[in-house]
Amino acid sequence: MTHAAHLLRTDLRRFGLAIALWVLVLIADTVLQGVRPALNTDLRLSTVFDLLATLLFASRWLGMIVIVALVVQSHALVGSEAFWMTRPIRWRDLLASKLALLVTAFVVAPALCDVGLMLASRVPSAEIPRVALQTALFQCLWLLLFMALSSWTRNLARLAVLAGCVLIGLMLLLNVTIAVMVRNFPEGPQLTRVIVRTMTSPAGAIVMLLVAIVLAGAIVAVQYRTRLIRASVATAAAGIAVLYLIANFWPSQERPRPVPGWTNGADAVRLVSESPEAEFSPFDAGSPWSPGGGWRIGSLPLRITGIEDGWVATPRLENGTITFGDGATLATAGNGYSGPARASADDTLSEVAVRHALSVTRLLEPVPEGMGPGLAPAIVVAQADFEKYQGATGTYRGQFVVDLDRVVAAATLPLQVGATFQDDRHRIRIDQVIPQSRALSVRLRQFTSSSIFDSTHPPQVTLYLRNRSSAEAVSGSPRGQIGFSGGAMHMSLAVGFSVEPAASGTGFSITGSFTRFPAGYGERIVELSREWLSQAELVILHTITEGSVTRSVEVPGFRMVEAPARSAR
């Protein structure tokens, strides 16, 4: 038997029970993730499951930290009193034995649990290795970081003190960073480079993650090799510098999202203002750090024509000027703002696209205030200029980046328990259909897999009830989402590295939700009759993010007017 195997066996004898208990917690947590959305049928059960899930989650992470610390510190790497230090134990053997035990428990086991959960949830086999690999990589990173912290301390108490100091240090750093950002945050509107929508390569985030793992491993290896904290801290400092360089100088490999061929037509995606009057309201940058006093934002009722059926176009202001009769020209002081474009005086493009995708003539749910055929931001001017030129006539010339989205009906399901929709990364199952007075609630389970290896974001999912015979549909609103993805925690770490992943990378998750039809967010109450519901079916709509085109608009006779109080930007 090699020395590493002998050391591994010794550690296993000492910590085997603790690790077995941890694996049980892991399995329980995984099983609960799988069954919780299905069993969550009432509030009492939901509360019990919430509590249990919180307990398991906390036990899982606390248990991991404590066990890693105990395993590492059983052969302490600091001080001069450890028994092993004067024994013929090679640091490589010791590190190999620790890694074999800890990687099996805290990397392989969670990845296997993920695989099991995904297999049980019938995730397509092509997606399983990617999500499992992501889980393994992030677990590996956490494990090595915990090992590094543990290797700098000789017992749990000292580790707790060190972890506390690290947390306090991070909080101070965060506070200082925010304070500096707030101090330097520019006031009022800003002119930025407005670019077309791009696709990000997943390579940056993957490289960042792999380098972070290698560096965390290097910190641990240096501490095992030298037993000198200053050497491994120097390695950590060098590692942070390397990560910083990668985060800031790694080529982003962004490329424009493709646009469909029909946008090349002469009349495709044309911007027209339905009125020469722009409503100006006080500018609010939307940030408490950026008071907008002294500025006005003017919005036009922009209509977009030349759109294929099933497409939505949203204009984003790139540049805007007003030239007045006296030769004076006002240029926009800010850009990047977007607003809904109209298909007609009464319709938004999105509503038209949804109706087309659903093959219905009417959406029963009234459009909520502020979300209907509104106004698109066209220019930002100083308050003084607004007061000076209010009522004056000029010519507005605007340039916009128009973002395109495609709305498609991904599936139609009968309102029956067990009806299921599945595509590559997403599965929806109806668990319960609950008729209510003049309404209907559906309990759904959604299985979503996403990893940093994905090059695209999953489409946005919306649910509608459709009645073909009346050619009507009504939207639903999800309530009481249940479920948690461990990947969210991993991703918070990745975001800390400031390299944006191409996809959300939240791993595999199962969520349960009640969706009520109608959504009930309108002013007018929509009531669904029993007959209407008896012929209804569930339609899953996907809104797919596509590319952008650049368009301009000219509005002669442009006038600046005060926005009525009801107007919402």
Place this chain on the structure above:
Amino acid sequence: MTYAIETQDLTRRFGRTEAVHGLTLQVPAGSVFALLGPNGAGKTTTLKLLMNLLRPTRGTATVLGTDSRRLDARAFERIAYVSENQRLPEWMTPRELFDYCRPFYPTWDDGLRRRLESDLGLPPEARLRTLSRGTRMKAALLASLAYRPELVVLDEPFTGLDPVVRDELIRGLLDVSADRPPTILVSSHDIDEVERLADWVGFIRDGRFQFAEPVAALLGRFRLIEVVASGDAPPALPADPHWLPHDSAGRTLRFVDTRHDAPDAAERMAAAFPDCDIRTFPLPLREIFVILARRSPSVPGAES
């Protein structure tokens, strides 16, 4: 003479405190070398420097021919280190501790282990954490002797132990020594603990090494001299760097001669104290140690 341990200007600082200062030491191979000194003298730091548990601030140390900073797993197959401060894997039983250690040592002798286990009366199945300090020390010593190391380094191994346990440990050490004598470097602040073992003795104080020499030579050169004057008053002690005042009473003067092995010692004595009755008494090692410990760092006549 070959040396198992050699140090040259070995120095270790902790912040502004110099725990060991310029230590130059040679431990002959095969000897039992007692490194003596009061508490806080720098003995433990010295041994940790030798075992590569601490890095020297300055100077070098060679242990079994290897630079102490390069002592690796292979070197530790030939070295045993037992310290009162060592953190044993206390969740193990003594038997598990031996099973844990065995695969690392190609020279592990299970027969010797069984014999020592029996001689020392170790309870094999009780957890180390439940055992007394003396029994834990026995287990540590046994786990360090069973592979017949070439060098045994013991840091205050007998501190706080009752005489019976101490005797058992010494007997265990001597048993191994009888087969194939290793070099033993043992630190202590109490000469009684090591008197039976040591054939060489070194003295360290305030981080500075004072002297090292064979015990026999030390015993041979230290004498208590009693001078009885013929008159009413005791004679005055002439200035001699090798004569250390002891006491005087009535007509009698007592002092310690630290160079009594010199060929002219008797003549110098007779010349210094004419008409006096001079008697010499051998000093036990403990007395010599106490005399040296009470002196200033620059002990007259203490150089080896």
